[in-house]
Structures are given as structure tokens and as C-alpha cells.
Amino acid sequence: MKEIRIHGRGGQGSVTAAELLAVAAFADGKFSQAFPAFGVERRGAPVQAFTRISDTPIRLRSQIYEPDYVIVQDPTLIEAVDVAGGLKDDGMIIINSDFDPSKFSLNTKAKVVTVNATKIALDVIGRPIVNTVLLGAFAGATGKIRPESIKKAVKERFPGKVGERNAEAIQQAYNMMKEAKV
């Protein structure tokens, strides 16, 4: 079983990203589960969402404490939240940032990866909404999910132009990670 934790701020679509990841993983033939950190959500406040992906049906209902992967939508969260908390040593943390990973001093032995998802989102989608872009980066960096499945899930959720543009941004982020051989 692989466990993923997504950090973001209220309004950034962290919960949606977790759900889309679950839908995409299921399309890949895996069992999946997505849920929010059940809070009273407020725009701008730090939020978390979780996804589990497994070859067998998922019965576990606790929150995720030792994720294999962490996605950080907003790098300013790193000052406020222990985003790498519990992250497995052989795991990976993907941060939306134009800085080099070495600029982040995180308390983890796991691999740190950065991707300028905000730029991709602004260029391709036209809005600084990075949740789907980061899923593309996740697919490229981890190889744990097919980018086609993510694009399909996003297009089903957001039909029309919005979905198309998101799919393009997902592909760009995926390619970028592949080229960087993360």
C-alpha cells in the first residue's frame, strides 16, 4: 500500500487532488481511498488531504502518519507545518517551488523534488491553481500512476476547456519530471 499526504491551503484544491488521485489510481486497476483531514475548512488555512493506493481492498480508516509521498502545494506552508513529518526515508516530497530542492532544509531523509507548478498553471491553465499540475508531477516523479489516468480523471471532473487545459498542464509537469529523471 502506498500512502500520500497532500498539504495545501484552504481553496487550493487539496481535497480535490486527493480524490482525483484516487479516481486515477482506480482507473489503473488499483484500489484507492481518498479523504480530507476532517477540519472546519477555511480559505487560506493549512489543510491536508490523503490518498491510499493498494493492490488489495483498503479497510484501514485511520489518518496517514507515515506517508510514502508528500505533495506540498504552497512552499510557505513549510514554515508553519511539519510537511515532512513521518515521511518514510525511502519516500519522496514534491514541493511547488521554483527553488532548487537543496534550498529546503527539511527534517527528512526522503528525496526532495521541486517543480514550478505555479508557472505551468499560469502558462497553460491561466490561473494559479496547481493541484492538478502537481498530480502530473507526482506521476512523472514516482511512476506510481499513469498520466493518462490522471488526465482522464481531471477531464471527467472538469469537462470542456477547463479539463483540456488542465490535462495539458498535467502532461507538461509529467514530462518535466521525466526529463529531469527525478
Next chain:
Amino acid sequence: MTSKEKLEMEKMVVVEGSYAVAHAVKVCRPNVISAYPITPQTHIVEGLSQFMADGEIPNCEYINVESEFSALSALVGSSAVGARCYSATTSQGLELMHEVLFNVSGMRLPIVMTVVNRAVSAPINIWNDQQDSISQRDTGWIQLYAENLQEAADMIAQAYKIAEDKEVLLPAMVCMDGFILSHVYEPVILLEQELTDKYLPPYEPLYKLDPKKPMTFGALADPNYYTEFRYLQQKAMENALKKIESAANEFYEIFGRYYGGLIDEYQTEDADIILMAMGSIAGTIKDTIDNLRQNGVKVGLLKVRAFRPFPAEAIRKTIKDAKVVVVLDKNISLGLNEGALFTETKSCLYNTKNRVPVVGYMIGHGGRDIRMCTIEKIISEAQEIMKSGIKIESQFTDVREELI
């Protein structure tokens, strides 16, 4: 993956728990829905409102109301004229219905209601425990508890089947853990309309309000008659015991899915330690059991699906060879320091020869997360009880001493 799992996966879609339930309600062809939105139940009624707006529920009226009290009251009248009725609520909303709950059962109206389990105020808390539905234990409603989304959805159809049976005619609550199930996305087979129609025929009331054949529901019953109404409600509950089993069996025949009737068992056959619990915690317990069994710990789970009627006989039978029984409750009877399932499990053993030690843990109050390590700790304490007997009969779990 087994071939059955593969086949099931082909039919599954990843949806939110609340949507799976709203969809199940839709295919059960309700005639009247009335509910008042309250977190974490809201997504269910939003889903149903959407279905109504899209014209997807034929012959159905959605009655907007100003409170939960009114929601259930509106269904009293609707059900009395023979409509299949649905509502959903939680926590304070359910508590506000308290008076009407007795009326529904006393008038023998087979209303089905989802209770999205949430803690009760004060202090205000929107997260999960089961204090809300447990507090309605004696209102005369059947209470079923779901472990996962599939069960929460499937139980809607089963609940109508049980409630509307002419030997039962009692309302039923389908309880699902708030957020943990209502807000989770996971693969579910949405109930097929055709199969549901086959499973659940239209509701044919034994008695109904009809201007051509006037009669009264809920009339005065003076001391000469009241006892017999109570007696018959109890008899109906007893009839429900076997109807809950048969509803699960018939469901299996048509849909191919089965999770037990009154109870379900997991690794209990040779178990020295049997845990008992209701709702979504069962999944976390099963994973913990698998881990511990690899180390040779003989532990199993008795999942209680039906809390009312209370499945005393099924419980006695399942735990007869256990060396310790551990009951986990997401509720507390303040002043007794026990959860309801614990108290009732002990009670159902008292006049039997079975003197198995039974201990209780109250857990997960107000949404405190229940981790596998907590379940492991409880099981290791049960191993100690096997060696040296009970030291603490009933206790809170995971109390933060630094806050007290």
C-alpha cells in the same frame, strides 16, 4: 486479486460516501424525502436534491423544512398515507428529533433514515463518534451500523426490506460514521436499479390513512391498552432479528454481496481474544488482526451490524470459546463509565454459564483518530487479562493526561 474481485472492480466507481448513499436512496424509489442539512450529513441531502432537480426520482416529493423536528414530523404524515419515506441527519439534529422518533416507531411507520454519526454538543464538535444514535437506543428504531461505503449504501435497501416487512413494521436507522465514511472517496458498486427493483418491491402498507376508509394513527391508548402496544413493538423487534438475517441473505442472492446479518465475524473461529465493535472501526481492526496473526496472536473481530434489535444469541454463540472479550464503544453512558455495547454484552452473558472476562474501551470520542497502534495496545492488554485477570473493567482510550 481473486476473479470475483476483478469482476466487482469492473462495476465499481470511485465516489464519495454521501453520494453512494444518496444514489442508493434514489434506486429504492422513495416517495417522500424530508431532511434538514447538518454537517456531516449535508452531502447526502445535497445529492438527493440534485437528483430531484434533475428529475431522476419519479413519484417523489422533497419537502423542505425548517428543522429536523419538522423533517421527521413531515414523514410521519407521509408514511401514514403509504409513502416510502427517507430522511438523514446527525448529532444535534437527531437529538432534536427525539420526540418524533418515538412517534414513528409507536405508529409502526417503516421510515428509513441515515444517521451520519457525529459527537454531540457541548462542547461543539462536528466529528465522528456514535453518541448520537446510541442516545436514541430506546426509541423503538432498528439500528444498523455500516463498516464501509458499500455497506452503508447496500444497507439502505436492506433497511427498507426489513422495516417494511409486515411482521416488523418498524423504522430503521442506517448509521455510518461521519466524515470517516460520509466524506471518503473509494470504489463502490452503485446499486443497480433493475436489481434493486427485484430485491425491494413497492411498499404496500398494512394500514394507511385513506379518506375512504378513515382510521387514526397514534390515538390515545389509556392504561387498558398502552402495555399491549409496547408488547407488540417488542415482538416486532424480535421478528426483526430473523428478518435482518434474511434481508442480508436475499441481498446476497441478488447482488452477490454479503457482510453478515445481525453480526459479522472475522477470524473468530479459533480466537482467544475477540474484539467487538460497530461501524468503520471494524476495517482498522481487521488490518490490525492480520498483522498480529502473523505473530501468532489468536485474535478475531465480532462486528455488530444490528445494535437494535440486540443480537444477544448471535453474540453468545460467537464468543462462547473466547478467553477474553474486548468491547470498543464510540459512546459513553456518563455516570456508568461504560459504552452501550459493553454494558449490553455483559448483560447478555449474566444468566448463562459463560464467565468469559469482558472489558470495555471507550474510544474515538469527537473524532479522535483511531490508529492501528491503539488497537494493538488494547489487544496486548487483553493478553495480560488472559494471564492475570481483569484489572480495569472499562476505561477511556487515549486520554491526554496533560490536558486534565
